[in-house]
Amino acid sequence: MESNQQALLDYYIALGDDSLILGHRLSEWCRNGPFLEEDLALTNVALDFIGRARMFYSRAAELEDKGRGEDDIAYLRDCREYRNFLINELPVGDFAFTMARQLMVDVYDMGFFAELAQSKEPMLAAIAAKAIKESRYHLRRSEEWIKRLGDGTEESHERVQSAFDLLWGYAAEMFEMSDDEQQLADAGIAVKRSTLKQNWTSAMHRIMKQATLDIPADNWAIGGGRQGEHTEHLGYLLAEMQFLQRSYPGQQW
């Protein structure tokens, strides 16, 4: 396989990993939501992300052409082979934490998929066109929740503020490009993520200001997800998610 073909395959898998891991985290709210309507809404969002992962993985499996399918990519890789941003693998925490993370990801996704929809790789552009419609809705939800929580009670304000304080440094890696990715971007295939930071920051500031929240200081940053270096949390997530396929290989619905 040519090197740019390998880079494209890695790109599909990394994007699939972001979607799958966050989708799995959101699915943990199923039957644990704060009330019935929100439980349904959160798990609908989870399904959107898992649907995206399936599209990215299926295309990756086709490109690779080694007989692997989407399930093999999702269920038979270990931590170090996962390429998702760390922010997606952090445990759900309380509802404020889940929504703060969701807002950061949704704002990012709006910028990212708008650019990816212009990709010269037709399948990437097609997935992005579908994803952006979903993200517009996700953002509408997370933005409203952050305003409700931030400008709500003393307790909700404090919880959502401390969630952003804990999450802020995880944003940095969303805008750091690898060399392979830069080459794909130069070829008009990948998104130059570094250029998304300015819009992301100003959108976050606008929303958080309306929510009466303080913008955390940019004095720490953590990354490594795209290089396969993860937090301790991903292993536990994969253990649960992959248990069935590992115990009963090839099991199907």
Added chain:
Amino acid sequence: MNQQSLPLFEIFIRSKRGLDHRHVGSLHAEDSEQALEYARDVYLRRSEGVSIWVVRSSDITASQESDVASFYDPMDDKPYRHATHYKLPKEVDNM
């Protein structure tokens, strides 16, 4: 969050252009904007509609069981008030 404190909303959905909105159920939400979003998630996941109305249940004034006699019965002995009372000319298939 205590669900008991969230107001109830009635949800109406128009399934196709040209049809009327129909009552499909109710749900709890903080305000009408949020009710609209939950209506989408609870009732519209499989593209069942093109438009949603939400109405605070407490804003609906409903007739009471005890009103039945005075509200509806008087119509029963005046059949000429119903379209079905009249015989249509053959040329008119349906009305």
